[in-house]
Amino acid sequence: MPESTATTPTDLRIDLQRIKEDILALSEIGKDEEDRGIYRMAFTDADMRGKRWLIDRIEQAGLKSNVDGAANISGIFTGKTEKPRVLVGSHIDTVPCAGALDGTLGVVVGLECLRRLVEAGIETERTLELIAFSDEEGRFGGMFGSQSVCGYVTPDSLATMSDLDGVLLQEEMRRQGYDPLAALDAARDPDSIRSYLELHIEQGPVLDRMHKSVGIVDEITGLFTWSVWLRGEANHAGTTPMDMRNDAFMGLADFAHEVPRILEENGSERSRATIGKAQILPGAANTVPGIVEFSIDVRDTSEEFLDDLSTAFQKALSAIARRRNLKFDFEQKSYLQPVACSEDIVEQLRTQAETLNLEYHQMPSGAAHDAQIMGRMVPVGMIFVPSKNGKSHSPAEWTAWSDIEAGANVMLQTLLHLAQN
Numbered sequence: 001m002p003e004s005t006a007t008t009p010t011d012l013r014i015d016l017q018r019i020k021e022d023i024l025a026l027s028e029i030g031k032d033e034e035d036r037g038i039y040r041m042a043f044t045d046a047d048m049r050g051k052r053w054l055i056d057r058i059e060q061a062g063l064k065s066n067v068d069g070a071a072n073i074s075g076i077f078t079g080k081t082e083k084p085r086v087l088v089g090s091h092i093d094t095v096p097c098a099g100a101l102d103g104t105l106g107v108v109v110g111l112e113c114l115r116r117l118v119e120a121g122i123e124t125e126r127t128l129e130l131i132a133f134s135d136e137e138g139r140f141g142g143m144f145g146s147q148s149v150c151g152y153v154t155p156d157s158l159a160t161m162s163d164l165d166g167v168l169l170q171e172e173m174r175r176q177g178y179d180p181l182a183a184l185d186a187a188r189d190p191d192s193i194r195s196y197l198e199l200h201i202e203q204g205p206v207l208d209r210m211h212k213s214v215g216i217v218d219e220i221t222g223l224f225t226w227s228v229w230l231r232g233e234a235n236h237a238g239t240t241p242m243d244m245r246n247d248a249f250m251g252l253a254d255f256a257h258e259v260p261r262i263l264e265e266n267g268s269e270r271s272r273a274t275i276g277k278a279q280i281l282p283g284a285a286n287t288v289p290g291i292v293e294f295s296i297d298v299r300d301t302s303e304e305f306l307d308d309l310s311t312a313f314q315k316a317l318s319a320i321a322r323r324r325n326l327k328f329d330f331e332q333k334s335y336l337q338p339v340a341c342s343e344d345i346v347e348q349l350r351t352q353a354e355t356l357n358l359e360y361h362q363m364p365s366g367a368a369h370d371a372q373i374m375g376r377m378v379p380v381g382m383i384f385v386p387s388k389n390g391k392s393h394s395p396a397e398w399t400a401w402s403d404i405e406a407g408a409n410v411m412l413q414t415l416l417h418l419a420q421n
């Protein structure tokens with residue numbers, strides 16, 4: 001029998017009761033008693049209280065705690081060798097008025113997995129590290145912790161990142177006792193990490209509708225967002241005949257109708273496009289719209305499809321502008337590369353789910369996660385658990401305890417496997 005089998009107890013399971021207690025304890029930190037939402041935005045006092053709570057729990061579990069320069073919190077289960085370590089984590093910062101599970105669940109499950117190993121007296125080849133990344137949710141732009149670990153943060157970005165109220169990240173870090181420039185020291189050597197795993201709520205309706213406990217993510221979507229302007233001519237709504245107008249809003253209406261066709265012809269079944277924000281100017285009931293400004297958010301798990309969609313959207317907008325006598329202009333506001341999860345890890349997650357007799361569904365992630373940043377540097381894998389009614393970023397966000405237990409056991413067994421090989 002190979003050594004790895006002998007030291008991998010396949011009957012080891014997480015303790016759901018402790019996961020419940022941790023989720024409920026953390027959900028009290030930053031909770032607003034009126035709207036029942038959680039307000040633990042990055043580097044606020046509540047976020048710091050959450051981090052201190054986590055450090056305590058890590059130490060109570062018999063793990064070594066660590067805080068890096070980006071205020072990422074780690075709990076370390078030391079392996080027998082110096083081989084590249086296995087990371088598991090997510091984030092505990094929240095959006096304003098959040099639910100109890102986004103990010104938090106992945107951290108609490110990771111903690112429980114490592115705590116279980118300590119308790120069972122198990123030895124692993126590789127070191128396992130729980131990590132809770134700072135500012136995933138984007139008070140200062142998003143994924144600050146994982147970007148720091150991957151070395152994507154620069155002195156310039158550190159000096160300029162600010163929140164919507166103009167508060168600088170570096171000011172908030174200093175206020176909380178951190179030296180902002182120390183975030184540069186959080187960068188890790190890619191060779192020191194074997195893989196990164198993350199369990200997260202799906203934040204969409206797919207698993208809930210399918211009645212499956214576990215989602216195994218194979219690809220994390222990429223996206224681009226644009227601001228688009230169509231410029232025509234503002235004119236009197238009564239005196240300007242219909243055939244003599246350059247109505248900017250009619251251009252947007254034409255375009256909106258073409259979106260499904262463009263996706264069908266140039267995208268994949270994983271493509272999504274959303275016009276989420278639009279402004280008509282000058283914005284008077286009795287004036288033909290002179291300018292329309294709108295956003296478009298386009299997602300797919302393949303970079304080629306994203307490129308094709310970008311070209312197709314530009315062509316469609318130019319054609320509409322010509323037809324309607326408008327001027328078309330756009331600016332790309334953000335671009336995020338799609339990331340494929342490691343095939344080996346996907347395979348391993350499937351094996352463990354099957355061994356545990358769980359119904360699972362292989363699926364893409366339509367939302368961005370720390371795994372997307374980590375996936376550019378090291379092999380990553382993600383487990384989803386169902387979100388009741390697909391709800392997230394709200395106090396209504398919830399997942400059945402039995403689904404949490406299922407996902408957590410898949411995580412525990414997969415971590416054990418990766419740490420022994």
Ligand SMILES: [Zn+2]
Nearest residue numbers: 102103136200
């Ligand atoms: Zn999250």
